[in-house]
Amino acid sequence: MEPAGELRRLLPAGAVIEEPEQLRTYECDGLTGHRVMPSLVVLPESTEQVQAVVRACHAAGVPFVARGAGTGLSGGALPVADGVVIALTRMNRILEVDLDGARIVVQPGVTNLQVTEAVIGDGWYYAPDPSSQQVCTIGGNVAENSGGAHCLKHGFTVNHVTALTVVLPDGELVRLGGRSLESPGPDLLGVFVGSEGTLGIATEITLRLLRRPEAVRTVLAAFDSTDAAGGAVSGVVSAGILASAMEIMDRLTIEAAEAAVRPGYPDAEALLLVELDGPAPQVEEELAAVEAICRDCGAWELRTAGDDHERALLWKGRKSAFAAMGRVSPDYYVQDGVVPRTKLPEVLRRIAALEADYGLRVGNVFHAGDGNLHPLVLYDARVEGEPERARALAEAILEACIDAGGSLTGEHGIGVDKACSMPLLFGADDLEAMQRVRRAFDPAGLCNPGKLFPTPRLCGEVPGPYRAHPLEQAGLAERL
Amino acid sequence: MPSVSEVASVEEAAELLAGAAGRGERVSIGREGGDVVLSTAALDRVLEHEAGDLTAIVEAGVRVGELNERLAGHGQMLALDPPGNPTIGACVAANLSGPRRHRYGTARDLVIGVTVVLADGTVASSGGKVVKNVAGYDLGKLFCGSEGRLGLIARVALRLHPLPAAARTLVAPAGSPAEAAAKARAVLRAPVAPSAVDLLWPGRLAVLFEGGRRGVEEQLGLARSLVGDTEEGDTVWAEARERQAGSQGRLPFPPAGLADALGGLDEAVVRISAGVAYVRSPVADPRDPAEIALAERVRAQLDPAGVLA
Numbered sequence: 070m071e072p073a074g075e076l077r078r079l080l081p082a083g084a085v086i087e088e089p090e091q092l093r094t095y096e097c098d099g100l101t102g103h104r105v106m107p108s109l110v111v112l113p114e115s116t117e118q119v120q121a122v123v124r125a126c127h128a129a130g131v132p133f134v135a136r137g138a139g140t141g142l143s144g145g146a147l148p149v150a151d152g153v154v155i156a157l158t159r160m161n162r163i164l165e166v167d168l169d170g171a172r173i174v175v176q177p178g179v180t181n182l183q184v185t186e187a188v189i190g191d192g193w194y195y196a197p198d199p200s201s202q203q204v205c206t207i208g209g210n211v212a213e214n215s216g217g218a219h220c221l222k223h224g225f226t227v228n229h230v231t232a233l234t235v236v237l238p239d240g241e242l243v244r245l246g247g248r249s250l251e252s253p254g255p256d257l258l259g260v261f262v263g264s265e266g267t268l269g270i271a272t273e274i275t276l277r278l279l280r281r282p283e284a285v286r287t288v289l290a291a292f293d294s295t296d297a298a299g300g301a302v303s304g305v306v307s308a309g310i311l312a313s314a315m316e317i318m319d320r321l322t323i324e325a326a327e328a329a330v331r332p333g334y335p336d337a338e339a340l341l342l343v344e345l346d347g348p349a350p351q352v353e354e355e356l357a358a359v360e361a362i363c364r365d366c367g368a369w370e371l372r373t374a375g376d377d378h379e380r381a382l383l384w385k386g387r388k389s390a391f392a393a394m395g396r397v398s399p400d401y402y403v404q405d406g407v408v409p410r411t412k413l414p415e416v417l418r419r420i421a422a423l424e425a426d427y428g429l430r431v432g433n434v435f436h437a438g439d440g441n442l443h444p445l446v447l448y449d450a451r452v453e454g455e456p457e458r459a460r461a462l463a464e465a466i467l468e469a470c471i472d473a474g475g476s477l478t479g480e481h482g483i484g485v486d487k488a489c490s491m492p493l494l495f496g497a498d499d500l501e502a503m504q505r506v507r508r509a510f511d512p513a514g515l516c517n518p519g520k521l522f523p524t525p526r527l528c529g530e531v532p533g534p535y536r537a538h539p540l541e542q543a544g545l546a547e548r549l
Numbered sequence: 550m551p552s553v554s555e556v557a558s559v560e561e562a563a564e565l566l567a568g569a570a571g572r573g574e575r576v577s578i579g580r581e582g583g584d585v586v587l588s589t590a591a592l593d594r595v596l597e598h599e600a601g602d603l604t605a606i607v608e609a610g611v612r613v614g615e616l617n618e619r620l621a622g623h624g625q626m627l628a629l630d631p632p633g634n635p636t637i638g639a640c641v642a643a644n645l646s647g648p649r650r651h652r653y654g655t656a657r658d659l660v661i662g663v664t665v666v667l668a669d670g671t672v673a674s675s676g677g678k679v680v681k682n683v684a685g686y687d688l689g690k691l692f693c694g695s696e697g698r699l700g701l702i703a704r705v706a707l708r709l710h711p712l713p714a715a716a717r718t719l720v721a722p723a724g725s726p727a728e729a730a731a732k733a734r735a736v737l738r739a740p741v742a743p744s745a746v747d748l749l750w751p752g753r754l755a756v757l758f759e760g761g762r763r764g765v766e767e768q769l770g771l772a773r774s775l776v777g778d779t780e781e782g783d784t785v786w787a788e789a790r791e792r793q794a795g796s797q798g799r800l801p802f803p804p805a806g807l808a809d810a811l812g813g814l815d816e817a818v819v820r821i822s823a824g825v826a827y828v829r830s831p832v833a834d835p836r837d838p839a840e841i842a843l844a845e846r847v848r849a850q851l852d853p854a855g856v857l858a
Contacts, residue, residue, distance in 0.1 A: 091605030094726070169734070170805030171822065192738070214683050225681070228658055243839035249824030251802030253834060254844045255699060256644075259657050259690025263683050283740030309624060309711030347742050348771075350682055407679045411601040439681040440602075455620075477683040486685075492682055495674070502665070502673035503686040505850040509843070521685070 076111055076153075079121040084159075086110040096138065099201075100486055107134070107148035114159045116234060116242070123270065124240030126153055132515045135270045137177060138208030141213060142403065143484030145265045145520055155270060156206050161185050164273065172231060172248055173276045177208025177271055181215075184276060192390040193278040196223035199480070202387065211271050214263030216480040218387075221342070222313040223279070227262040234273035235261065238511035248275065260506060265482050266517040270512040273412045282346035285313075286356045287380045290368035291337035295319050295433065298339040301415050304362035305343065306410070310355050315343040315438035321397070322376075322390045322432040322445065323529050329393030332386030335370045341437070342387055344380075359416065380505040386492045390434045391445065398430070398447035400456070404463045405481040406470035410440040419469045420444060426463040430453070441479035442470065480511040483521045489528035491521075551584055557591040559664060559672055559703045566856065567670025567700065574666075575858040578697030579642055583858035587701060589638050595619060596704065598680070602660065603709040605677050609702045621712060628653035628710045632794035640701045644694040648745035648757065648789055651822050654728065655712065656693050662706030663689040665699070668852035678706045691847070699851045713759035714745075717769045719783040723754040726811035732776040733807060733821045739775055741768040748788050748819035750811060750826075756786045766834030792818045798832030799825050 077085050086092060087109055096104045113119045126133045132152035139146055148154050160176035164181070167173065168191055173184060181202040184195040198217035199205055205215070210226045211233070232246035245258040252258075261268050292298040298317050305312060318326070318340045326332055334340055343359050347353045360371055374380040386393075394401040408416045417433065424431050432445040444466050448459035467477060467490060477487050477494050491500065500522060510516070519527060556562040565587065569576050577583030589610035597606040600623045607616060614634040617626050629640055630647030639645060641663075648654040654658065662676030665688060675688035692702050723729035733755050736746060745757035756772055758765045769814065796818065801812035804824040811819070817826040 081780040167803075167805050170803050170824070171737070172804070173835040208626055216681060216683075218572065220681065224658065225656075225683075227687075228654060237843070241839065243843055244837040245840055247801060247824075248803035248805070250650075250696070251799050251801045251820075251823055251825035252836060253644075253694060253799070254836060254841070255695040255847060256690045256693040257840060257843060257847070258655050259693060260687055263687055280738065280740075282742075306601065306603065306711075307624075311711065348740050348764060348768050350767035351742065351760055355766050404641070407681055409599060409602040409604065411599060440679055441681045454855075474678055476677050476679050476682040476685040479679075480683060482683055483685065491685065494677070498671050499673045499675060499685070502667060502671060502688060502851070503675065506686055506688070506691065507848040525615060 073109055075125050076109065076122060078126065078490050080111060080113060080118055084112045084114070087114070095139070095148060095156065098136070098139040098144060098146040100147070100484065103144045103446045103485055105148045105150050106153040110154040110156055111112050111157050116236065119155060119236045119270055119272050120240050120242060122153065122155055123236050123238065126515060127239045127513065130513070130515070132518050134517050135208065135212070135266050137181070137209030138204045140201040141209060141482065141484065142405070143478070143482040143483040143486040145212060145482050145517070146209070147485055157206065160272065167248070168193060168278070168544060170248055172275055172298060173278055174273060174275045175207055177206060177211070177274060179207050181210055183206050183209060188278055189281065192281050192473070193212070194281050195229065195276055196279050197226050197229060206274070207274050208271055211262050211274055212264070213480070213482045218314045218436060221315060221436065222311050222346070227259055229277045230262055230274060231259065231277055232275035232427045233258055233261060233271045235269040235271050237269045238513065238516035246275070265484060266520045267507060267521055269516060283351040284349040285344065285346045285380065286352050286476050287342065287344045287374040287383050288356065288359055288363065289334070289372040289383045290341045290343070290363040290498060291335035291339070291370040292339045292341065292366070292368055295339040295417055296414050298341040299437060300365045301341055301366040301368065302410065305359055306367055308358055308359060308362060312343050312359070312438060313346045314342065315436070315437055316342040316387055317433070317437040318387060318390060319433040321430060322393070322434045323386070325393040325397045325432065326386035326390050328396040328531050330385055330389045331383060342383060381521045387434070394432060396444050396447070400448050400450045402446040402448070402459050402463050403444070404444045404446065404466050405478050406442045406467050406475060407445070407479040408440045408442065408470050408473040408475035410437070412438065412473040412475070413440060416442070416469055416473050420466055423462055423465050423469070427458050429459055429462055431462070437477070438477065439479070442449065485520055485527065488523050491523050551586050553586045553588050555591045556674045559666060562587065562666045562703055563670040563672050566666055566668055570669070570854045577858045578701050579639060580697045580858065589636060589701070598623070600625060601722045604680070604706060605709055606638055606662070606678060606704060606706045608704055610636050611620035612636050613640065614712060620709060624712050625709045626712050627659065627707055628707060629656065629659065630790070632790035637705050637707070641693055641702050641705060642695055642697055648747050648786055648794070648820070650820060651743070651746050652744040657690050659708050660689040660693065660705055660709050663692060663702060664704040665692060666701040666703050666751050668700060668854065668856040676706060680708050698803055698848050699855055700857070715762040715765045716757060716759045717765050717782070717816045718783040718785060719758070719769055719772050719776070720779050720785050721754045722752065722774040723748060726808040729754060729811055730808040735775045737773055737822065739771060741772055745786070745820050748821060749785065749789055749792065750814060750817045750819050752778070753785065755789065757786065772777065789818050793827045797830050798828045800828050800832045801825055801835050
């Protein structure tokens with residue numbers, strides 16, 4: 070890249086990486102099937118340095134991609150060929166802890182867990198908890214609008230960010246929001262969070278903190294079918310109980326977890342984990358109701374955790390479910406789809422039928438409370454044709470989710486992974502409206518290009534079939 | 550006097566807007582200044598309510614009160630309680646909320662999908678009808694607070710909540726900024742989960758507890774032991790909303806600076822955790838000028854011909 074010399078002038082020694090061996094570290098994120106070598110990686114330490122780098126890129130017409138810990142699962146941090154990767158890992162300071170205002174100000178390279186660790190001693194925590202929380206960064210969480218098992222009750226990243234300092238794609242600085250949650254005008258902060266790094270780079274992030282709940286109780290219930298477990302989830306919802314998490318694992322994932330980490334789960338067709346948090350009297354009241362609902366729905370074993378140690382045991386198998394698949398299959402593909410919760414039984418039956426059609430096994434572990442499925446498609450890469458079959462099966466599952474009124478992704482993002490699937494959910498006018506928003510932020514199209522939107526280069530000239538958007542279906546097909 | 554055009558469908562709205570530029574008309578949506586006022590009064594259908602999913606899809610002209618009456622039959626609610634009985638479209642466009650924003654947030658936290666009509670008649674949707682969804686830009690959030698300047702909000706998909714079985718209110722005296730701040734801090738740090746924490750300044754701190762009967766009673770008891778109680782009951786919420794309705798400005802303040810903020814106010818309804826005071830006089834735009842400029846660039850992209858007044 071032309072401005073390499075300029076970037077070395079702008080940044081401290083060692084903050085510009087050009088050696089191919091070192092660049093290789095940055096050639097992919099958690100979506101390891103996609104790799105692109107960047108021409109340069111820079112490691113800025115301040116907002117001013119990010120601004121200087123972005124200004125230089127903008128002046129030279131060079132594309133750039135912001136990157137946190139590189140744990141994203143949709144290729145959002147995949148470099149652009151001949152572009153610059155702006156790695157924010159050195160911007161890892163907590164700038165201010167404002168417990169009186171229940172806010173914390175951090176740089177983007179601070180990890181999700183570090184935020185909670187900074188305040189837990191005083192009885193506070195940061196609610197969104199993606200499963201990669203030990204390593205994933207807040208900057209990446211903002212880009213992806215990360216969720217986690219507990220977002221059912223407490224919401225997603227976007228519900229917890231109150232202010233951002235953003236370096237816009239031309240290098241100008243803008244401050245969105247503040248310590249207050251009230252701000253006039255269109256919610257630019259709200260559209261920035263979850264824009265997958267395409268609208269700018271957040272360099273200072275103000276988050277809302279919550280008081281640590283007085284009580285947390287977890288119930289594990291064993292059922293003879295995922296339908297029965299799903300029935301219990303519906304029962305909890307109908308009873309007006311807002312659990313902080315409701316997770317279901319099927320037999321295949323239970324067996325894998327058992328083989329990998331020996332959580333000692335009951336030998337069941339389906340397990341349901343329900344977690345409740347809040348003031349102790351409220352939680353005890355809800356716990357009794359949840360246990361009764363589970364029994365009514367056919368649960369034949371119930372285990373309840375009271376302390377952190379017991380909770381960790383119940384969660385152990387669930388948290389290791391993805392990695393545990395390595396025990397039962399040489400390779401697996403993790404899908405991320407969403408359906409309205411009431412459509413879960415229907416979609417699970419459809420997935421079972423697809424397993425038979427494609428001759429592959431699928432493990433199901435899902436955030437049942439919000440209908441977010443993570444089917445694990447098992448395959449063996451050494452068998453000719455299996456990787457392609459697995460990929461096709463994963464896509465068929467996604468289409469089943471959309472047919473049921475759901476979405477392409479609940480938390481992993483679109484990135485490059487699903488950009489070509491966007492036309493399954495959105496029509497040309499929907500995508501064009503989003504592109505107009507993008508052009509307002511990034512008229513030159515240099516900020517993380519090639520992500521989120523389908524492009525002819527990525528997807529071929531013909532986008533996939535458009536089906537009526539769920540709102541349109543419900544709205545009696547009023548698209549023009 | 551501008552003429553009023555009531556649209557009864559998304560198509561009608563698109564047709565009206567698509568033709569406006571050619572006719573040299575400027576269109577107002579929920580504000581003043583246009584040649585034609587676009588009214589959503591006839592966009593008043595509830596299109597879908599999936600009780601089991603706690604979601605609903607409504608047209609923008611549906612009013613909060615009517616929607617909630619209908620949902621109450623299923624033990625559910627839209628957790629928005631702004632004063633008056635505004636339309637859902639107005640709640641989104643003007644970012645309206647009430648005391649219970651403390652627990653449930655505002656429209657931006659409850660809107661899960663939108664269909665909008667842009668100034669050139671383009672119909673665009675984003676989000677969907679599932680609560681958890683990160684596919685594409687969230688135009689629903691962008692249109693929160695858009696004041697009719699970015700396009701017509703035509704349809705809205707909403708996240709619903711269960712109706713609480715019980716509700717109890719605590720009202721405590723709060724005469725000075727220091728007393729108000731100390732009592733608010735005590736409640737906000739206690740192991741209780743209120744739905745609303747309002748300061749009716751000067752004078753009273755009001756705290757609402759909702760949920761199961763036993764949990765609510767115990768939380769009320771604990772809070773009372775911390776801050777005292779003047780036993781006024783739940784009429785205080787009607788008063789808070791009425792005073793909010795009569796205010797002219799929303800003054801943002803850092804929640805940590807509550808006492809300082811109160812020192813400069815003679816009368817206000819204050820949402821403490823959100824950091825906003827509803828005050829009598831209009832408030833200057835608190836945004837970074839760079840944010841105002843960026844919002845203008847978004848507006849210019851979505852309405853390049855300047856059709857929307």
